[in-house]
């Protein structure tokens with residue numbers, strides 16, 4: 699399976715990083731080895747001094763598809779969750795400045811955290827509140843209605859380039875409020891007030 703991530707999909711987040719509003723979805727990928735499997739904690743790698751959290755709604759693809767039209771896109775996922783796209787921002791800044799690919803900063807081991815899956819039918823995905831707390835304080839508070847590209851538009855665009863397969867994940871972008879994690883932090887993610895994920899930082 700593969701993990702496709704959307705960058706720059708919330709205006710306030712695009713601005714906080716000093717980026718341009720994209721003219722089409724910005725895509726990058728993480729390999730399956732990026733999935734966070736440590737049950738106890740996320741260990742900050744020793745090659746970075748600045749790992750940022752990015753809380754994002756993640757959809758799980760449940761049908762094989764290519765060139766999926768927007769109107770049919772909702773048939774391709776039945777589960778979603780909240781995830782964290784951990785990003786080594788210092789490494790990413792250097793790579794961006796050199797015009798090089800971002801993978802080292804985005805696709806490293808344990809960089810894709812996934813919460814408990816929820817059923818699409820129980821929620822309204824185009825108006826979904828989600829939140830990330832660090833040590834009990836809200837640091838990111840988003841709603842999917844602020845996305846520049848909707849989930850069906852994202853699926854349409856991704857599937858023009860990449861065949862979507864069962865089990866693939868799509869991280870749909872982060873709202874504003876990204877920041878650095880520090881050893882000792884406790885991250886908690888919520889969808890519509892329901893606690894979906896919990897990660898300790900070491």
Ligand code: ZN
Nearest residue numbers: 752783871872
């Ligand atoms: Zn992200």
